[in-house]
Amino acid sequence: MPRRFNLLGFQGDPDVLLSRRRLLAGAAALMSALAAPRLLAQTGDVIRLGQTVAFTGPLGDIGQAMHRGSKVCFDAVNGQGGVHGRRIELVAKDDGYVVQRALQNVQGFLEDPQLFGLFSCMGTPIIESMLPLIRHTDVPCFSPLTGASSARPSDMRNVLNLRASYPEEAERLVEHLATIGLKRIAVAYQNNSFGQEVLQSAEKAIRRHQLSLAASASIQNDASDAAAAAKTISASAPDAVLLGLAGKPTVGFVKAIRAERKGLPLYALSVMGSAATLSALGDDGVGIAVSQVVPLPNRSVVPVVRDFLKAWHATPGAIEPSHLALEGYINARVFVETLRRAGRHLTRKSFIDAAWNIKRLDLGGFQLNFLEPGRNASRFVELTMIGRGGRFIR
Known part of the structure; x- marks a missing residue:
């Protein structure tokens, strides 16, 4: 299956x-035909x-x-x-x-x-x-x-x-934390390639901005260890938590960390902000800061x-x-x-x-600005916050 x-x-x-x-083997036969330009x-x-x-x-x-x-x-x-x-x-x-x-x-x-x-x-x-x-x-x-x-x-x-890129989003979040004077940053990350990349990028940014990594905790895709991760993070007494999470692990961890330390500032990447996740978070999502790679979709002055x-x-x-x-x-x-x-x-x-x-x-x-292969054409990253009703605000 x-x-x-x-x-x-x-x-x-x-x-x-x-x-x-x-x-892949079946597709190999297509390569030569696909390589020829078609007018x-x-x-x-x-x-x-x-x-x-x-x-x-x-x-x-x-x-x-x-x-x-x-x-x-x-x-x-x-x-x-x-x-x-x-x-x-x-x-x-x-x-x-x-x-x-x-x-x-x-x-x-x-x-x-x-x-x-x-x-x-x-x-x-x-x-x-x-x-x-x-x-x-x-x-x-x-x-x-x-x-x-x-x-x-x-x-x-x-x-x-x-x-x-995810590293650019993580850098922007850590830069903001440094700007507002939060020093001890914890990272909760998904136990997959996405989460690992966010963790590594956050660690580099934390060092670059002369902050300290309070703790890091991985969370399985089924969120089965979200509560344990929340306890580990809470015990480190961080000033804020950066979330390298998406889908079910986001919901499991946020609800668990809210139970541990209700007012702890949480910062997440754009991929967490799906309608289903926001709905499942309910009031627990209010106040989470989220990086976005496009402007607010209701900001008609843009x-x-x-x-x-x-x-x-x-x-x-x-x-x-x-x-x-x-x-x-x-x-x-x-x-x-x-x-x-x-x-x-x-x-x-x-x-x-x-x-x-x-x-x-x-x-x-x-x-x-298209520069070269491997680089993204947009570097737009701005911070938003989840407000009441699961709507993003600036």
Whole structure:
């Protein structure tokens, strides 16, 4: 049976690993065909993008919000005639945040002769696993939803990352703690690759700002040891706790640490802020500071947010606008701008070249600068706080 994976953590399973090897072997036959640039010059051509994303499972709310944010942008562009006369078609397949299903989705996309590229695929373990399928090809992998260094290869020019990295988020949080005079910082981190990277980044930032690490405690993906971790953290008497957590471990640890020390300041990364997590936290979430990689989605004084809200409300749907929805919209806006710059005689190569030639692009309160493979184009990180009703405030 395939195993489910909590956000951004991959743990080896013999059956999954075997399936991955089979998928990789099957995909090898596609490499030579995919490596050849395809000309899309005829007016009216469709630019087809593949997206493997969680619509169901514990992270389904993240995938739905991000996908819809992208879709409202593409629909608005298509409604105005597309880009150079070409309509953008976003084909999304649910993977439930299961690596094996995601790899099957990606292989299916790569077998489609009309596929132009992959767009906003979701999650570190999934991106890590799919990178070998597109290595040595010209298939663009645009704006994957992960901040992990492991999913940002410096030798793959076709992987185009937008969002700020987890180390950058951790640095911003620690910098803030140093600025307000909090000295003893504890770190609660998920026992997976995501959590380990946050811990290592936080430790470096703590040393750089001449603070002290009061304690660190790992938490399993099922949150079974969250209460024990809270006791360890509480016993160290920290001034604040940085959370390298997402999903169930966030809820388990926050509730446990609130029971130990109710007023202890808590600081978290953007990935903790899904609608399901905020709902499960309830009043225990109020006051948690959270780094964000896009602006507040209701701050209409920011031009790109105003554009987003206009497109969002023009499309029927019950989902509330969120940071993740805005991130999806921004990803789509940058994709559209890259298409425009690539020109009418479009190939995958011309698209990738156009992306790396984007310098100091301002979408209206959100700047991007494509520097080199392995680097993210955006360095936007701001701090928000969870208010009453699970809404973010500045």
